[in-house]
Amino acid sequence: MKSKKIQPRSYLYPLGVAVIGIALWAALSASGVFPHSSFPAPMEVAAGIQDEVKQGRMFQDIIASLFRVTTGFLLAVVLGIPLGLVIGLHGGSKAALLPFVNFFRSLSPLAWIPFAILWFGVGDVPSIFLIFMSVFFPVVVSTMAAVSSIPSVHFRVARDYGLRGVEMLTQVTIPAIMPQIITTLRVTAGLAWLVVVAAEMIAGRDGLGFLIWDARNGLRNDLVVVGMVVIGLIGIGIDRILMQMTRIPSVRWGYER
Amino acid sequence: MRDSLLRLTRVSRSFGPVDVLDALTLDIHRGEFVAVVGPSGCGKTTLLNLLSGYDKPSSGTIARSGTVRMVYQQSGLFPWKTAEENVRLGLRHVTDEAEKKRQIRQLFGLIGLEGFGGHYPHQLSGGMQQRVELARALAGDSDLLLMDEPFSALDYITRLKMRGELARLLHERPRTVVLVTHDIEEAAQLADRVFVLSGRPAQVRREIHISLERPRDITHPEVVNAMHTVLAELGLEKNGMQAAPSAVLSGGIV
Numbered sequence: 001m002k003s004k005k006i007q008p009r010s011y012l013y014p015l016g017v018a019v020i021g022i023a024l025w026a027a028l029s030a031s032g033v034f035p036h037s038s039f040p041a042p043m044e045v046a047a048g049i050q051d052e053v054k055q056g057r058m059f060q061d062i063i064a065s066l067f068r069v070t071t072g073f074l075l076a077v078v079l080g081i082p083l084g085l086v087i088g089l090h091g092g093s094k095a096a097l098l099p100f101v102n103f104f105r106s107l108s109p110l111a112w113i114p115f116a117i118l119w120f121g122v123g124d125v126p127s128i129f130l131i132f133m134s135v136f137f138p139v140v141v142s143t144m145a146a147v148s149s150i151p152s153v154h155f156r157v158a159r160d161y162g163l164r165g166v167e168m169l170t171q172v173t174i175p176a177i178m179p180q181i182i183t184t185l186r187v188t189a190g191l192a193w194l195v196v197v198a199a200e201m202i203a204g205r206d207g208l209g210f211l212i213w214d215a216r217n218g219l220r221n222d223l224v225v226v227g228m229v230v231i232g233l234i235g236i237g238i239d240r241i242l243m244q245m246t247r248i249p250s251v252r253w254g255y256e257r
Numbered sequence: 258m259r260d261s262l263l264r265l266t267r268v269s270r271s272f273g274p275v276d277v278l279d280a281l282t283l284d285i286h287r288g289e290f291v292a293v294v295g296p297s298g299c300g301k302t303t304l305l306n307l308l309s310g311y312d313k314p315s316s317g318t319i320a321r322s323g324t325v326r327m328v329y330q331q332s333g334l335f336p337w338k339t340a341e342e343n344v345r346l347g348l349r350h351v352t353d354e355a356e357k358k359r360q361i362r363q364l365f366g367l368i369g370l371e372g373f374g375g376h377y378p379h380q381l382s383g384g385m386q387q388r389v390e391l392a393r394a395l396a397g398d399s400d401l402l403l404m405d406e407p408f409s410a411l412d413y414i415t416r417l418k419m420r421g422e423l424a425r426l427l428h429e430r431p432r433t434v435v436l437v438t439h440d441i442e443e444a445a446q447l448a449d450r451v452f453v454l455s456g457r458p459a460q461v462r463r464e465i466h467i468s469l470e471r472p473r474d475i476t477h478p479e480v481v482n483a484m485h486t487v488l489a490e491l492g493l494e495k496n497g498m499q500a501a502p503s504a505v506l507s508g509g510i511v
Contacts, residue, residue, distance in 0.1 A: 153329055154333075154335065156327070156329075156333075157333045160309075160325075160326065161346040161347065161349060161393075171335075171338075172335065175335070176335075176337065249377065250337045251337065252377065253336035253337060253377055253379045254336075256379055
Protein backbone atom coordinates (compact mmCIF):
# COMPACT_ATOMS: atom_id res chain seq x y z
CA MET A 1 0.00 0.00 0.00
CA LYS A 2 0.94 3.66 0.08
CA SER A 3 3.95 4.34 2.25
CA LYS A 4 3.61 7.75 3.82
CA LYS A 5 6.81 9.73 3.94
CA ILE A 6 7.14 12.33 6.66
CA GLN A 7 6.82 15.62 4.85
CA PRO A 8 9.08 18.50 5.88
CA ARG A 9 6.03 20.67 6.47
CA SER A 10 4.81 18.36 9.24
CA TYR A 11 7.64 19.68 11.43
CA LEU A 12 8.82 22.87 9.67
CA TYR A 13 5.42 24.56 9.80
CA PRO A 14 4.82 23.97 13.52
CA LEU A 15 8.39 25.07 14.21
CA GLY A 16 7.71 28.31 12.33
CA VAL A 17 4.52 28.93 14.30
CA ALA A 18 6.41 28.28 17.56
CA VAL A 19 9.11 30.79 16.62
CA ILE A 20 6.51 33.43 15.76
CA GLY A 21 4.60 32.71 18.96
CA ILE A 22 7.68 32.99 21.17
CA ALA A 23 8.71 36.20 19.39
CA LEU A 24 5.27 37.72 20.07
CA TRP A 25 5.48 36.56 23.68
CA ALA A 26 8.95 38.17 24.05
CA ALA A 27 7.73 41.42 22.48
CA LEU A 28 4.68 41.50 24.74
CA SER A 29 6.67 40.94 27.92
CA ALA A 30 9.29 43.51 26.85
CA SER A 31 6.60 46.10 26.11
CA GLY A 32 5.64 46.23 29.77
CA VAL A 33 1.88 46.07 29.11
CA PHE A 34 1.63 43.47 31.85
CA PRO A 35 3.47 43.79 35.17
CA HIS A 36 6.68 41.81 35.00
CA SER A 37 5.84 39.77 38.11
CA SER A 38 2.76 38.22 36.47
CA PHE A 39 4.12 37.78 32.95
CA PRO A 40 7.50 36.01 32.80
CA ALA A 41 9.66 36.54 29.72
CA PRO A 42 10.72 33.64 27.44
CA MET A 43 14.36 33.93 28.50
CA GLU A 44 13.45 33.57 32.19
CA VAL A 45 11.47 30.47 31.38
CA ALA A 46 14.40 29.07 29.40
CA ALA A 47 16.65 29.72 32.39
CA GLY A 48 14.06 28.08 34.62
CA ILE A 49 14.13 24.96 32.44
CA GLN A 50 17.93 24.88 32.73
CA ASP A 51 17.74 25.18 36.51
CA GLU A 52 15.22 22.40 36.81
CA VAL A 53 17.17 20.11 34.50
CA LYS A 54 20.36 20.75 36.51
CA GLN A 55 18.70 20.03 39.82
CA GLY A 56 17.06 16.94 38.36
CA ARG A 57 13.92 17.63 40.34
CA MET A 58 11.83 18.01 37.24
CA PHE A 59 12.64 14.50 36.03
CA GLN A 60 11.37 13.14 39.32
CA ASP A 61 8.21 15.16 38.89
CA ILE A 62 7.75 13.90 35.35
CA ILE A 63 8.28 10.31 36.42
CA ALA A 64 5.90 10.70 39.37
CA SER A 65 3.17 12.12 37.13
CA LEU A 66 3.69 9.57 34.37
CA PHE A 67 3.60 6.73 36.90
CA ARG A 68 0.27 7.93 38.31
CA VAL A 69 -1.26 8.47 34.89
CA THR A 70 -0.08 5.10 33.58
CA THR A 71 -1.27 3.18 36.63
CA GLY A 72 -4.66 4.87 36.88
CA PHE A 73 -5.19 4.76 33.13
CA LEU A 74 -4.27 1.09 32.72
CA LEU A 75 -6.41 0.06 35.69
CA ALA A 76 -9.38 1.95 34.26
CA VAL A 77 -8.90 0.45 30.79
CA VAL A 78 -8.33 -3.11 31.99
CA LEU A 79 -11.51 -2.98 34.08
CA GLY A 80 -13.55 -0.62 31.88
CA ILE A 81 -13.34 -2.48 28.57
CA PRO A 82 -14.66 -5.79 29.99
CA LEU A 83 -17.49 -3.99 31.78
CA GLY A 84 -18.31 -2.11 28.57
CA LEU A 85 -18.37 -5.42 26.69
CA VAL A 86 -20.74 -6.95 29.22
CA ILE A 87 -23.08 -3.95 29.15
CA GLY A 88 -22.93 -3.81 25.36
CA LEU A 89 -23.67 -7.51 24.86
CA HIS A 90 -26.13 -8.13 27.66
CA GLY A 91 -29.36 -6.13 27.68
CA GLY A 92 -30.13 -6.80 31.35
CA SER A 93 -26.76 -5.49 32.51
CA LYS A 94 -27.24 -2.45 30.33
CA ALA A 95 -30.64 -1.70 31.86
CA ALA A 96 -29.26 -2.18 35.36
CA LEU A 97 -25.91 -0.41 35.11
CA LEU A 98 -26.00 2.19 32.35
CA PRO A 99 -27.80 4.88 34.41
CA PHE A 100 -25.11 4.64 37.10
CA VAL A 101 -22.26 4.67 34.60
CA ASN A 102 -23.77 7.81 33.09
CA PHE A 103 -24.20 9.34 36.53
CA PHE A 104 -20.56 8.91 37.43
CA ARG A 105 -19.44 9.89 33.94
CA SER A 106 -21.18 13.23 34.33
CA LEU A 107 -19.51 13.82 37.67
CA SER A 108 -16.26 15.74 37.36
CA PRO A 109 -13.49 13.58 38.78
CA LEU A 110 -12.34 16.65 40.67
CA ALA A 111 -15.48 16.40 42.80
CA TRP A 112 -13.87 13.33 44.34
CA ILE A 113 -10.84 15.26 45.59
CA PRO A 114 -12.09 15.70 49.18
CA PHE A 115 -12.74 11.99 49.57
CA ALA A 116 -9.60 11.05 47.67
CA ILE A 117 -7.55 12.86 50.30
CA LEU A 118 -9.67 11.62 53.18
CA TRP A 119 -9.38 8.00 52.08
CA PHE A 120 -5.90 7.86 50.59
CA GLY A 121 -4.05 10.76 52.17
CA VAL A 122 -1.35 12.41 50.11
CA GLY A 123 0.90 10.77 47.51
CA ASP A 124 0.40 8.43 44.55
CA VAL A 125 -2.86 6.78 45.52
CA PRO A 126 -5.26 9.76 45.54
CA SER A 127 -4.01 10.84 42.10
CA ILE A 128 -4.29 7.31 40.74
CA PHE A 129 -7.80 7.12 42.14
CA LEU A 130 -8.84 10.39 40.51
CA ILE A 131 -7.34 9.35 37.17
CA PHE A 132 -9.15 6.04 37.41
CA MET A 133 -12.44 7.83 38.06
CA SER A 134 -11.93 10.10 35.07
CA VAL A 135 -11.03 7.32 32.61
CA PHE A 136 -13.07 4.33 33.74
CA PHE A 137 -16.59 5.62 32.97
CA PRO A 138 -15.89 7.09 29.52
CA VAL A 139 -14.15 3.82 28.58
CA VAL A 140 -17.16 1.79 29.74
CA VAL A 141 -19.60 3.96 27.79
CA SER A 142 -17.67 4.05 24.55
CA THR A 143 -16.90 0.33 24.65
CA MET A 144 -20.60 -0.29 25.13
CA ALA A 145 -21.50 2.07 22.28
CA ALA A 146 -18.92 0.44 20.02
CA VAL A 147 -20.34 -3.01 20.76
CA SER A 148 -23.90 -1.89 20.01
CA SER A 149 -22.83 -0.44 16.67
CA ILE A 150 -21.31 -3.69 15.36
CA PRO A 151 -23.34 -4.59 12.25
CA SER A 152 -25.44 -7.67 13.02
CA VAL A 153 -24.27 -9.30 9.78
CA HIS A 154 -20.88 -9.90 11.43
CA PHE A 155 -22.46 -11.96 14.20
CA ARG A 156 -24.57 -13.87 11.69
CA VAL A 157 -21.57 -14.71 9.54
CA ALA A 158 -19.65 -15.75 12.66
CA ARG A 159 -22.46 -18.09 13.68
CA ASP A 160 -22.69 -19.49 10.14
CA TYR A 161 -19.05 -20.46 10.38
CA GLY A 162 -19.38 -21.94 13.83
CA LEU A 163 -17.73 -19.27 15.97
CA ARG A 164 -19.06 -19.37 19.50
CA GLY A 165 -18.27 -18.16 23.00
CA VAL A 166 -14.68 -17.11 23.47
CA GLU A 167 -13.90 -17.40 19.76
CA MET A 168 -16.79 -15.08 18.95
CA LEU A 169 -15.38 -12.58 21.46
CA THR A 170 -11.76 -12.73 20.31
CA GLN A 171 -12.36 -13.06 16.57
CA VAL A 172 -15.42 -10.88 16.07
CA THR A 173 -16.57 -8.65 18.92
CA ILE A 174 -13.21 -7.32 20.09
CA PRO A 175 -11.61 -6.80 16.64
CA ALA A 176 -14.83 -5.11 15.50
CA ILE A 177 -14.59 -2.45 18.22
CA MET A 178 -10.80 -1.98 18.16
CA PRO A 179 -10.76 1.17 15.97
CA GLN A 180 -13.24 2.89 18.29
CA ILE A 181 -11.40 1.64 21.37
CA ILE A 182 -8.15 3.12 20.12
CA THR A 183 -9.84 6.49 19.57
CA THR A 184 -11.28 6.27 23.09
CA LEU A 185 -7.86 5.48 24.55
CA ARG A 186 -6.43 8.55 22.88
CA VAL A 187 -9.19 10.79 24.21
CA THR A 188 -9.15 9.39 27.75
CA ALA A 189 -5.35 9.41 28.00
CA GLY A 190 -5.58 13.14 27.29
CA LEU A 191 -8.22 13.38 30.00
CA ALA A 192 -6.02 11.50 32.47
CA TRP A 193 -3.15 13.85 31.77
CA LEU A 194 -5.42 16.83 32.48
CA VAL A 195 -6.62 15.34 35.74
CA VAL A 196 -3.20 14.39 37.12
CA VAL A 197 -2.15 18.03 37.20
CA ALA A 198 -5.20 19.07 39.19
CA ALA A 199 -4.88 16.06 41.50
CA GLU A 200 -1.22 16.71 42.28
CA MET A 201 -1.85 20.38 42.99
CA ILE A 202 -4.05 19.43 45.90
CA ALA A 203 -3.12 15.90 46.94
CA GLY A 204 0.52 15.70 45.85
CA ARG A 205 3.96 16.30 47.27
CA ASP A 206 5.61 15.87 43.88
CA GLY A 207 4.66 15.58 40.22
CA LEU A 208 4.19 18.22 37.55
CA GLY A 209 0.97 19.53 39.09
CA PHE A 210 2.74 19.97 42.42
CA LEU A 211 5.68 21.62 40.61
CA ILE A 212 3.29 24.27 39.30
CA TRP A 213 1.58 24.74 42.67
CA ASP A 214 4.88 24.89 44.52
CA ALA A 215 6.30 27.41 42.05
CA ARG A 216 3.20 29.57 42.44
CA ASN A 217 3.54 29.52 46.23
CA GLY A 218 7.18 30.49 45.86
CA LEU A 219 6.20 33.32 43.47
CA ARG A 220 8.27 31.69 40.71
CA ASN A 221 5.98 32.31 37.76
CA ASP A 222 8.76 31.39 35.36
CA LEU A 223 8.66 27.87 36.82
CA VAL A 224 4.87 27.79 36.46
CA VAL A 225 5.36 28.30 32.73
CA VAL A 226 8.11 25.66 32.70
CA GLY A 227 5.59 23.22 34.17
CA MET A 228 2.98 24.20 31.61
CA VAL A 229 5.38 23.73 28.71
CA VAL A 230 6.50 20.31 29.92
CA ILE A 231 2.91 19.16 30.53
CA GLY A 232 1.87 20.23 27.04
CA LEU A 233 4.83 18.54 25.37
CA ILE A 234 4.33 15.27 27.24
CA GLY A 235 0.63 15.41 26.37
CA ILE A 236 1.54 15.54 22.68
CA GLY A 237 4.00 12.69 23.23
CA ILE A 238 1.41 10.46 24.88
CA ASP A 239 -1.01 10.99 22.00
CA ARG A 240 1.73 10.28 19.47
CA ILE A 241 2.50 6.98 21.16
CA LEU A 242 -1.14 5.92 21.30
CA MET A 243 -1.61 7.02 17.70
CA GLN A 244 0.85 4.30 16.68
CA MET A 245 -1.88 1.81 17.52
CA THR A 246 -3.88 3.03 14.52
CA ARG A 247 -1.13 1.59 12.31
CA ILE A 248 -1.88 -2.00 13.31
CA PRO A 249 -2.94 -3.65 10.01
CA SER A 250 -6.04 -5.31 11.46
CA VAL A 251 -7.52 -1.97 12.57
CA ARG A 252 -6.73 0.09 9.45
CA TRP A 253 -10.21 -0.63 8.05
CA GLY A 254 -11.65 1.57 10.79
CA TYR A 255 -9.77 4.63 9.56
CA GLU A 256 -9.79 4.20 5.78
CA ARG A 257 -13.43 4.45 4.83
CA MET B 258 -37.03 -38.20 -9.14
CA ARG B 259 -34.04 -36.36 -7.73
CA ASP B 260 -33.63 -36.25 -4.00
CA SER B 261 -34.87 -33.17 -2.25
CA LEU B 262 -32.38 -31.13 -0.27
CA LEU B 263 -34.80 -28.61 1.09
CA ARG B 264 -38.53 -28.95 1.34
CA LEU B 265 -40.94 -26.35 2.63
CA THR B 266 -44.43 -27.60 3.31
CA ARG B 267 -47.13 -24.99 3.82
CA VAL B 268 -44.75 -22.68 5.63
CA SER B 269 -46.21 -19.52 7.11
CA ARG B 270 -44.47 -16.80 9.02
CA SER B 271 -46.12 -13.82 10.61
CA PHE B 272 -44.75 -11.03 12.71
CA GLY B 273 -47.55 -9.93 15.03
CA PRO B 274 -50.54 -9.14 12.84
CA VAL B 275 -48.47 -9.08 9.62
CA ASP B 276 -48.50 -12.29 7.59
CA VAL B 277 -45.29 -12.29 5.59
CA LEU B 278 -45.38 -15.80 4.18
CA ASP B 279 -48.59 -17.71 3.67
CA ALA B 280 -48.60 -21.49 3.25
CA LEU B 281 -45.54 -21.52 1.02
CA THR B 282 -44.60 -24.87 -0.48
CA LEU B 283 -41.22 -25.29 -2.17
CA ASP B 284 -39.14 -28.28 -3.07
CA ILE B 285 -35.49 -27.76 -3.89
CA HIS B 286 -33.53 -30.65 -5.38
CA ARG B 287 -29.90 -31.46 -4.93
CA GLY B 288 -27.71 -29.72 -7.47
CA GLU B 289 -30.22 -27.28 -8.85
CA PHE B 290 -30.03 -23.52 -8.97
CA VAL B 291 -33.21 -21.87 -7.76
CA ALA B 292 -33.90 -18.15 -7.86
CA VAL B 293 -36.62 -16.41 -5.88
CA VAL B 294 -37.78 -13.02 -7.12
CA GLY B 295 -40.57 -10.82 -5.94
CA PRO B 296 -41.61 -7.25 -5.25
CA SER B 297 -39.72 -5.50 -2.51
CA GLY B 298 -41.08 -6.13 0.96
CA CYS B 299 -42.62 -9.43 -0.14
CA GLY B 300 -40.67 -11.38 2.44
CA LYS B 301 -37.60 -12.53 0.55
CA THR B 302 -35.36 -11.93 3.53
CA THR B 303 -37.82 -13.67 5.85
CA LEU B 304 -37.77 -16.63 3.48
CA LEU B 305 -33.95 -16.71 3.51
CA ASN B 306 -33.87 -16.58 7.29
CA LEU B 307 -36.22 -19.54 7.35
CA LEU B 308 -34.21 -21.46 4.77
CA SER B 309 -30.97 -20.92 6.67
CA GLY B 310 -32.53 -21.95 9.98
CA TYR B 311 -31.95 -18.49 11.46
CA ASP B 312 -35.70 -18.09 11.94
CA LYS B 313 -38.50 -20.57 12.65
CA PRO B 314 -41.83 -20.72 10.78
CA SER B 315 -45.06 -19.85 12.58
CA SER B 316 -46.59 -22.94 11.03
CA GLY B 317 -45.63 -25.57 8.47
CA THR B 318 -42.46 -27.61 8.22
CA ILE B 319 -39.02 -27.15 6.73
CA ALA B 320 -37.03 -30.31 6.00
CA ARG B 321 -33.37 -29.64 5.37
CA SER B 322 -30.59 -32.11 4.71
CA GLY B 323 -26.95 -31.12 4.52
CA THR B 324 -25.09 -28.04 5.61
CA VAL B 325 -25.93 -24.49 4.62
CA ARG B 326 -23.65 -21.59 3.72
CA MET B 327 -24.88 -18.08 3.29
CA VAL B 328 -23.56 -15.36 0.99
CA TYR B 329 -24.63 -11.93 2.18
CA GLN B 330 -25.83 -8.80 0.45
CA GLN B 331 -23.22 -6.30 1.48
CA SER B 332 -19.85 -7.79 2.06
CA GLY B 333 -20.05 -10.21 4.93
CA LEU B 334 -16.27 -10.41 5.06
CA PHE B 335 -14.68 -9.46 8.37
CA PRO B 336 -12.78 -6.23 7.67
CA TRP B 337 -10.23 -6.99 10.43
CA LYS B 338 -9.21 -10.26 8.79
CA THR B 339 -7.20 -10.60 5.61
CA ALA B 340 -8.77 -12.28 2.58
CA GLU B 341 -6.97 -15.49 3.51
CA GLU B 342 -8.03 -15.35 7.16
CA ASN B 343 -11.61 -14.85 5.99
CA VAL B 344 -11.45 -17.87 3.68
CA ARG B 345 -9.87 -19.87 6.52
CA LEU B 346 -13.15 -19.52 8.40
CA GLY B 347 -14.74 -21.73 5.78
CA LEU B 348 -12.09 -24.40 6.43
CA ARG B 349 -12.31 -24.55 10.21
CA HIS B 350 -13.20 -28.23 10.10
CA VAL B 351 -9.92 -29.05 8.31
CA THR B 352 -7.45 -29.90 11.05
CA ASP B 353 -4.37 -30.60 8.98
CA GLU B 354 -2.61 -27.26 8.44
CA ALA B 355 -0.83 -28.40 5.25
CA GLU B 356 -4.13 -29.54 3.78
CA LYS B 357 -5.73 -26.26 4.81
CA LYS B 358 -2.98 -24.29 3.04
CA ARG B 359 -3.38 -26.42 -0.06
CA GLN B 360 -7.12 -25.79 -0.18
CA ILE B 361 -6.68 -22.07 0.40
CA ARG B 362 -4.21 -21.88 -2.48
CA GLN B 363 -6.64 -23.79 -4.65
CA LEU B 364 -9.55 -21.51 -3.72
CA PHE B 365 -7.62 -18.33 -4.44
CA GLY B 366 -6.61 -19.83 -7.77
CA LEU B 367 -10.24 -20.66 -8.42
CA ILE B 368 -11.38 -17.07 -7.88
CA GLY B 369 -8.36 -15.68 -9.77
CA LEU B 370 -6.97 -13.80 -6.79
CA GLU B 371 -3.62 -15.52 -6.30
CA GLY B 372 -1.33 -13.26 -4.31
CA PHE B 373 -4.18 -11.29 -2.73
CA GLY B 374 -4.50 -13.49 0.37
CA GLY B 375 -2.70 -10.96 2.56
CA HIS B 376 -4.92 -8.07 1.53
CA TYR B 377 -7.61 -6.73 3.80
CA PRO B 378 -11.12 -6.37 2.32
CA HIS B 379 -10.92 -2.56 2.23
CA GLN B 380 -7.87 -2.90 0.01
CA LEU B 381 -9.88 -4.89 -2.56
CA SER B 382 -12.51 -3.73 -5.06
CA GLY B 383 -16.17 -4.63 -4.48
CA GLY B 384 -16.02 -7.38 -7.08
CA MET B 385 -12.87 -8.86 -5.57
CA GLN B 386 -14.42 -8.78 -2.10
CA GLN B 387 -17.44 -10.67 -3.35
CA ARG B 388 -15.19 -13.26 -5.01
CA VAL B 389 -13.41 -13.80 -1.68
CA GLU B 390 -16.83 -14.12 -0.06
CA LEU B 391 -17.71 -16.79 -2.64
CA ALA B 392 -14.44 -18.60 -1.98
CA ARG B 393 -15.21 -18.63 1.74
CA ALA B 394 -18.72 -19.96 1.12
CA LEU B 395 -17.43 -22.63 -1.27
CA ALA B 396 -14.58 -23.69 1.04
CA GLY B 397 -15.14 -27.09 2.57
CA ASP B 398 -18.07 -29.17 1.51
CA SER B 399 -21.36 -27.52 2.29
CA ASP B 400 -24.41 -28.64 0.33
CA LEU B 401 -26.57 -25.59 0.06
CA LEU B 402 -25.57 -22.06 -0.83
CA LEU B 403 -28.05 -19.35 0.13
CA MET B 404 -27.44 -16.04 -1.58
CA ASP B 405 -29.09 -12.84 -0.44
CA GLU B 406 -28.83 -10.39 -3.35
CA PRO B 407 -25.13 -11.15 -3.44
CA PHE B 408 -24.21 -8.72 -6.21
CA SER B 409 -26.61 -5.88 -5.53
CA ALA B 410 -23.91 -3.61 -4.13
CA LEU B 411 -21.80 -3.87 -7.30
CA ASP B 412 -21.97 -1.76 -10.44
CA TYR B 413 -23.72 -3.24 -13.46
CA ILE B 414 -20.65 -4.32 -15.44
CA THR B 415 -19.06 -5.95 -12.38
CA ARG B 416 -22.36 -7.62 -11.62
CA LEU B 417 -22.44 -9.16 -15.11
CA LYS B 418 -18.89 -10.42 -14.65
CA MET B 419 -19.69 -11.84 -11.22
CA ARG B 420 -22.62 -13.81 -12.63
CA GLY B 421 -20.28 -15.45 -15.12
CA GLU B 422 -17.83 -16.02 -12.32
CA LEU B 423 -20.51 -17.67 -10.16
CA ALA B 424 -21.58 -19.95 -13.02
CA ARG B 425 -17.96 -20.98 -13.55
CA LEU B 426 -17.33 -21.57 -9.82
CA LEU B 427 -20.45 -23.71 -9.56
CA HIS B 428 -19.26 -25.74 -12.50
CA GLU B 429 -16.01 -26.40 -10.61
CA ARG B 430 -17.63 -26.87 -7.21
CA PRO B 431 -21.24 -27.96 -7.71
CA ARG B 432 -23.63 -26.76 -5.04
CA THR B 433 -27.35 -26.45 -4.64
CA VAL B 434 -28.11 -22.74 -4.77
CA VAL B 435 -31.02 -20.63 -3.64
CA LEU B 436 -30.59 -17.10 -4.90
CA VAL B 437 -32.93 -14.49 -3.51
CA THR B 438 -32.85 -11.37 -5.62
CA HIS B 439 -34.84 -8.48 -7.01
CA ASP B 440 -32.65 -8.58 -10.11
CA ILE B 441 -34.86 -10.33 -12.66
CA GLU B 442 -32.08 -10.51 -15.22
CA GLU B 443 -29.81 -12.18 -12.70
CA ALA B 444 -32.45 -14.76 -11.89
CA ALA B 445 -33.13 -15.52 -15.57
CA GLN B 446 -29.45 -15.73 -16.46
CA LEU B 447 -28.48 -18.08 -13.64
CA ALA B 448 -31.35 -20.18 -12.36
CA ASP B 449 -32.76 -23.53 -13.43
CA ARG B 450 -36.03 -22.57 -11.80
CA VAL B 451 -37.31 -19.12 -10.96
CA PHE B 452 -40.01 -18.69 -8.36
CA VAL B 453 -41.96 -15.47 -8.66
CA LEU B 454 -43.44 -14.46 -5.35
CA SER B 455 -46.57 -12.37 -4.89
CA GLY B 456 -46.77 -9.37 -2.59
CA ARG B 457 -47.39 -9.87 1.10
CA PRO B 458 -48.35 -12.43 2.27
CA ALA B 459 -45.99 -14.09 -0.17
CA GLN B 460 -47.03 -17.09 -2.20
CA VAL B 461 -45.51 -18.59 -5.29
CA ARG B 462 -47.28 -16.89 -8.21
CA ARG B 463 -45.37 -18.68 -10.89
CA GLU B 464 -42.60 -21.18 -11.37
CA ILE B 465 -40.46 -20.87 -14.51
CA HIS B 466 -38.13 -23.59 -15.77
CA ILE B 467 -35.06 -22.64 -17.77
CA SER B 468 -33.22 -25.70 -19.05
CA LEU B 469 -30.44 -23.82 -20.83
CA GLU B 470 -26.88 -24.65 -19.80
CA ARG B 471 -24.76 -22.15 -17.91
CA PRO B 472 -22.98 -19.87 -18.60
CA ARG B 473 -25.76 -18.13 -20.50
CA ASP B 474 -25.81 -14.86 -22.39
CA ILE B 475 -28.33 -12.36 -21.11
CA THR B 476 -29.41 -11.88 -24.73
CA HIS B 477 -30.15 -15.56 -25.31
CA PRO B 478 -33.82 -15.91 -26.39
CA GLU B 479 -34.60 -18.31 -23.58
CA VAL B 480 -33.19 -15.95 -20.98
CA VAL B 481 -35.04 -13.02 -22.51
CA ASN B 482 -38.17 -15.12 -22.60
CA ALA B 483 -37.91 -15.93 -18.93
CA MET B 484 -37.43 -12.26 -18.13
CA HIS B 485 -40.57 -11.39 -20.09
CA THR B 486 -42.53 -13.96 -18.14
CA VAL B 487 -41.27 -12.72 -14.77
CA LEU B 488 -41.87 -9.09 -15.67
CA ALA B 489 -45.38 -9.85 -16.87
CA GLU B 490 -46.06 -11.83 -13.71
CA LEU B 491 -44.97 -8.87 -11.59
CA GLY B 492 -47.17 -6.57 -13.65
CA LEU B 493 -44.18 -4.65 -14.94
CA GLU B 494 -44.71 -5.45 -18.62
CA LYS B 495 -47.92 -4.35 -20.25
CA ASN B 496 -47.54 -5.57 -23.83
CA GLY B 497 -46.66 -9.21 -23.48
CA MET B 498 -43.86 -11.15 -25.05
CA GLN B 499 -44.38 -10.26 -28.70
CA ALA B 500 -44.09 -6.57 -27.95
CA ALA B 501 -42.98 -4.92 -31.18
CA PRO B 502 -41.51 -1.44 -31.05
CA SER B 503 -44.73 0.00 -32.51
CA ALA B 504 -46.81 -1.70 -29.85
CA VAL B 505 -44.58 -0.30 -27.13
CA LEU B 506 -44.93 3.10 -28.72
CA SER B 507 -48.70 2.95 -28.92
CA GLY B 508 -48.79 1.70 -25.34
CA GLY B 509 -46.60 4.58 -24.33
CA ILE B 510 -48.74 7.22 -26.04
CA VAL B 511 -51.92 6.20 -24.27
